[in-house]
Amino acid sequence: MTPAISALDHAIILPVLLPALTAAFLVLALRHHLRRERIVSLAATGLLLALAIVLFALASDGTVRAYRLGDWPAPYGITLVLDRLSATMLLLTAVLAGCVLIYAAGGVDGRGRHFHPLFQFQLMGINGAFLTGDVFNLFVFFEVMLIASYGLMLHGGGPGRLKAGFQYVAINLLASAVFLVGVGLIYAVTGTLNMADLAVKVPQVAPADAALLKTGALLLFLVFATKAALVPLHWWLPATYAGTSAPAAALFMIMTKVGAYAIIRVYGLVFGAGAGPLALAAAPFVMPAALATLVVGTIGLVGSRKLRDLSAFAVIASMGTLLIAVGLFDVEGLSAGLYYLVHSTLAGAALFLIAGIVQEQRGAASDRLIPAPAMGGETLLGGLFFLAAIALVGLPPLSGFIGKVMILQAVRTCAIWPWIWAAILGASLLMTFGFARAGSVLFWASGPVSERKPLPALPGLAAVVLLLAAIVGWALAAGPATQALSLAARQALDRNSYIEAVLLPGAPAASEK
């Protein structure tokens, strides 16, 4: 039996337990009291943020920490792994969740049943996916995340949302089936599910079994690519994001990132550069697909009829950009990708929340890109939109620009860099065009501004302002941030420290030097 562990070590499981128990409590005790639900939900999310900060600080020492559930040794029990990368994702999730929840507390949460429990369960699923070090457990947490997202997606929705929801669920069920096939093949060949153990065993695969293993690896990759909305597996995204409520769409910004995260984890670590005959198994597909994703997202953005459609395609385009960086599978690319990941999550969320406010404010015209009577707070909303658009297009001075420059620099090692540059910069141009068109129709081409129109609700504005402030902060803190992410990327691609931390608990802490 291993020695008893400290209270701080338990903090690693708390990002999963805290929302789960909060949700259970909300269902059991507060399901008929919206106000109290709000308070508890906000408090729990605040606590989660504090927790994420603690974990982030914990991970900053460069140690990979393993938490062995049930006290079973790895690879037999399920292991949670906290490293810089997972801590970053947890922190991002908590920040995003806080902002989104503030928006939802403005009234969206009361339009259907069980918003807050579903929200908390969603957080549980996301955090669980970021923390797990086991591929089957990743499947289970994907399902937690997805089923909660189905609930949130449909929360208080109308007919259009239901149809989009059906497609969303159906496509994800298809993906879940493929997930099981992929995991099954990987288990069948390697005999293990633990990612660290897989990282050890995959390079040793017998030549006779390599094809089965590689097929499994690629099928699994396609599942993650589906979550990450990589073309041509992105079909579920536009209607889902455009069809759901603003806070749900904003929270879903992190869901696509879970796909990207899984790609980093599994194809950077298990099937990464050190995977012998299966080294970088997914790499040949990521880059072309990412480019296609960028192109499709951009074209969709230009052709959008509604602000929410535009936002959804902007998300697709940003996933393309992100995966271009991830697809390099090197430290520079990954650091760039991670910086951009944080940025695009916050920016996309801000845009969706703005779209939500616009929809409320414009009444019958909703968020369609057609001239309509002026809405209350037009100038303010226009300004917020302008900032969000700058962020998403990746124009200076916000963090999108920094992220894009990082990516441009990182892809110079890639043979097709001129094409990538052309795609990224050309997309930026078209996105500039699309956003300018949308913004000038929504915020400029309206009737005379009337002071009598009601201003947008305060919680919604506060949420947007917080997100935009976070983006500004992310740009200002880009120096230390990129430094930290570079360490995170290095650590994420370093098989040995991960393997040692998970499989050799007795070994001295693998500290980076």
Added chain:
Amino acid sequence: MNPVIEAVVAALILVGAFFLLVGALGLARLPNMMSRLHGPTKATTLGIGSLLIASIVYFTATRGSFSVHELLITLFLFLTAPVSAQMLAKAHLLRSREEQSRVTPTGRPADWATLAKGTHDAS
């Protein structure tokens, strides 16, 4: 194992299988739904019953301790099979005008429950 017991077990297995087969045969070849309904109920009783007795005898003999849990299967089947059969009969009766024309009258003011009109409006 005692050859007598062995023979008994073998015989019971064969009897069970025979009645199962006959039940299925009835299901397959009898001309209408109500007649076909008779087939499986036979399989349920003597078919499964014989097999279960075979199992009881066999395990009691091989393990030296009395094995009776097989009886529970029979218990459940006796409890549920008539329900299945009647529900099927009722469903068929409701759906088939031809079948309705064949039923005998109740001999009372009230009609058969499946065909009665307004039974629960009256309540």
Added chain:
Amino acid sequence: MELLLAAGIGILTAVGLYLVFRAHTFPVILGLTFLSYAVNLFLFAMGRLAIDRPPVIVPDAAAYTDPLPQALVLTAIVISFGMTALIVVLALRGFLETGSDSSHLDAPRGGKGDAS
């Protein structure tokens, strides 16, 4: 036996996928059910096949089949029940709200919902 099971998995997969391609919700749901049968069997088969070797520890057993895929499949069965229940309800509500159980999103040009 292996070939039989593999073929069975293949058939279930093919039928399931074919149904997922139908343009109405109910066949899609049926297809997903078939698909989950197929996938559960597939995952199960990843532990290889063994006859009369249940993974229950008994004193004189010669060998056991691989218990891990069984546990995974059990989890998968339960999860897919939850998913199926949800998508069934979703299809139903979609139908009740729109009067169509087509799985198409209504295209802006006023599309091809069915009249049933």
Added chain:
Amino acid sequence: MRARLLPHPLLTLLLILVFIFLMNEATPGVVVLGIVLGIVIPLLTAPFWPGRPMLKAPLTIASYVLIVLWDIVRSNIEVAGIILFRPADRLRTRYVTVPLDIVTPEAIAVLAGTITMTPGTVSADLSADGRALLVHCLDAGDPEGAVAAIKARYESRLKRIFE
């Protein structure tokens, strides 16, 4: 008091037996647990079984069970013959109406079940007032005889047991 603690004493007995059968052993532990279950479960489920049929005439019960078992074996063979050897067009399938004298739902249920489980007859429906049973006969040359047999062999005994 007894009625409150043991709403269905026979059920309690049945449950204890079922549990012991299930465990396939009769160790003290199993019996104790069986007794606990036999007491607790009927209490938990009492609301779902509002009537409290008092079974009388235990000997009649025994004879009823034996008769039914015998009838099952006998008519199974009979029906097997019909299925195997009788051409379909020579089947004398018909419905018969069995007017009921028993009124307890439990008794009616047992009668209907018995009819179905004895081959050759299926209880197809009950009249809306619960006073007649519709029975489908696979091969009934003498419908009145069949009705009379049902009433005499089964219903009369059930009336004694339940009412």
Added chain:
Amino acid sequence: MTLLLVVLVPFFGALLPPLVIRSGRNTCAMATGAVTLLALALLMSHAPAVFLGEVPKAEIPWVPAIGLSFSVFADGLGFFFAAMILTIGLLVIIYARYYLSREDPMGRFFTYLLLFQGAMVGVVLSDNVIALLVFWEMTSLTSFLLIGFWRKRADARQGARMALVVTGGGGLALIAGLLLVAEAAGSYQLSEILVRGDIVRASPLYLPALLLVLLGAFTKSAQFPFHFWLPHAMAAPTPVSAYLHSATMVKAGVFLLARLWPVLAGTDVWFLIVAPVGLATMLIGAVIALFKDDLKALLAFSTVSHLGLMTMLLGFGTPMAAVAAVFHIVNHATFKAALFMSAGIVDHETGTRDIRRLGGLVWLMPVTGTLALLASASMAGVPLFNGFLSKEMMLEEAAHTAYLGLDFLFPVLATVAALFSVAYSARFAIGTFLGKARHDYPHQPHDPPVGMWLPVAVLVVPVIAIGILPGVVAGPLVALTAGAVIGGPLPEYHLALWHGITPALVMSLAAFAGAALLLLGFGRADALRLRLPRPDAKAMFETASAGLVVASRRAVAAVHDGSLPRYAGVILATLVAVGGYGFWSATHAAGTRPLLPVSLPAATAFLALLLASGMVLLRHGDRLTALILTGVVGVIVALAFLQFSAPDLALTQISVDVVTTILMLLALNLLPKTTPPEESRAVRWRDGLLAGLAGLGVAALAYGVMTRDGTSISDYYLAESKPGGGGTNVVNVILVDFRGYDTFAEIIVLGIAALAIYALLDPALKGAAVRRIKAMLPHEEAMDAHPLLLVMATRVLLPLSLVVGTYIFLRGHNEPGGGFIAGLVVAIALIMQYIASGYGWAAERMRVDAQSYIGAGVAIAGLTGVAAFLFGRPFLTSTFGYLTWPVVGKFEVASAMAFDLGVFLTVVGVMVLSLAQLSRVARRIDPAPHNPEPMDVRLEPAASRAREG
């Protein structure tokens, strides 16, 4: 550090105007002016050092990872430009105070203006190329806001968008270009790059870098063929036009060419591209300007022409031409800003900017008129004004330039451009200010308040001063700036009014003469022009934009058509292709594991599967039949699990299938009962083929695995299950112990499903859904909802099921069974009560509601896991032990069983809740009060008596 503040002050100052606007428009303008003045003062504090040849620098690190630092340096070029930007900015602010009307939100205007100013200063002072790019794009963004300031006007919006797309787009190219330059030079600091020109020009990246940089510069400076956006940007308020489109932003491109001149210039490519682009722009701008009737448009194209002039000079690549370019930049800044402001005053006073409706204004507004006439003389290149001097230098350089062996091209076309330049200047001056005073103006024009004309006057002073005493007034500045541009020793030159009879003088005179002739024949020339095709840039841009939007929309709609089958098809095709690639691109060998012999039951079961599946394929239109067949498949799958030693799986499959079937039936009741045949035969074959291919692939993979041996971590589970987990059913111990965390999450999945179902069906009980439900007439149905036999059987079954459930639960740790299956068994028994006796009757008798089961289940499972914390163990650490009780004997107690109890409760709750919710919707069809009795058969009173007795 103060140098950094020159850039930062306008940005922070931008917060000021909206804050002080409440105190009045004067205060607001003064605050803005003060900000600019402060920045200017800070800049000027470096003037002595700069003029002494020092290069002040300052830096704040920002993102070292990408080479981005906020670093500035003030060499001659940067200093000059910064000074110009801030000075003209100050004048524009004063002017704008009077120009803007009361309805215009002045606070916002000045905020935008200061943001722009800061960005512009940032561009010219940046020492870091990425920082330069940041500011560069910010000028595009802020100019977008300024051009679109009158946002309710369509032309303002269009102009703003066009400017943003063209200049912002060019900026994107510039990003690429400068990154390549920096990479080639090995530094992101301009001050270092500037001395590494040779390395850059020798680099293979030079050509792409040059082209991209030029794209950025040309778009910003409206060079041919990107000149079209500038006139439309004139929809902006005049102060904006004056500031951005004459004095500062458009010069950013020229600035960049000058800035990078030591690095990029001097090659053939540079000359071959830059010089003709400048020439063409100069010529075309001048020609168009002549025929513009709108004052601002005329001035705008004049600006285009002058920017071309500067570009051409820089393109020559010679130091002398560079000096000329710098000199012209100085001169143009002064007279053009003055002219823009004059035009604004005219517009303001007369209400029109149309030359055809103007004339003789010098008599009505003498101050403005005089100033404007002086400035336009300079624009025409009349001697004694500064415009003349730099134009002469330009002509002199052009006269000596041969292009691809054509030595007449540049001299002749430059002269023609000069001709047109004189002509439009004259037309501007004469048409507006000279001639007879007109009296058909809406209001009698007067000279404006001093605040409006004073800035013009201030600008006219250098126009004349430089024109007369160039060496004294402009000499040091030109030397300083040109020195920075050339980055080496200055050539021999002499700024003077008279150089003797030079080729330039001849060309100049020819231009004046030609211009006179042209103006005399203006009517005919105009008529000729009208007959030529006149491309309308705005219309073309708008058409192209609309086309782009429509094309994108079509492209997206064509694939994103909302069709699930298509989406699924593409996804599956991808899966098959990538999976296939994965298999064929790696090594494979057939397995050697001995196969199990086929048994007859297995073969029969396979046949059944084949038949049922095939029939589903053919008959899925009949939904009920398809459902029955699915049930058959479920039975076979359960049998397969049994056959291959997985009793737990079989038990689970059997019971889950029951619940699923009921669920589907509940839904089918309200859904259409048939699926209409829709797809064509071709579509069905295509789908079938794809599905078949995928099925084949999955089957092959399964077969591939099953025919080979492998090792797995499972040996550990088999070994540790009893000693470590305390149970002999390894599957159960994995579920509740080794991998209890999976199970914990899994019951939460179930819980969420129930919540979501609840949330989804709740609203179905109101609104359109209810109308639709009510419209569904009860179909032909039996009135016997709760048959007696069914009710009686379920009454017995419930307690029996509970016993069985307990049994399955208790022994699950050691034999097949466990919490899941027990939960399912109990749930089914409870659901049977609903089915048999009706929801109302049964629900009344349920002691605890389903939601509480779920909550309690999750809580028990979770708390069992958390309990381990107390012992310093991780979540879900289990323990077990053996207790010995009298009579009962020794039995095992495991904490994992408490966990399993949580699982059990959750499963019961979820199953019951989901089905009950679903049935609730259907019960809306028949709103009649439900039969309170558990049976529909109405027994005679005798029965009740008998029961009571």
Added chain:
Amino acid sequence: MITIAIAIAAGAICLALGLTLYRLVVGPDATDRVLALDTLVIEAIALIVLIGIAYGTGMYFEAALLFAMVGFVTTVAFCKFLLRGNVIE
């Protein structure tokens, strides 16, 4: 002897399964198919009991028990659907 009996019985049950499948395929009515499914469950129970005897193990008993217990629920649900539309009302 038992082995032979089991082999013959397995054959007979498989034949029975085949006949049941025939009814499943030809129907003609939904009630016929439900009846076939119900019969299939009975035959599955028989097979399981037979396997139990053949392998000499009680490990599969619960599966048979469960089939016997819940198999009829499916049948009842289908019939209830045919009779009333709503399975739970």
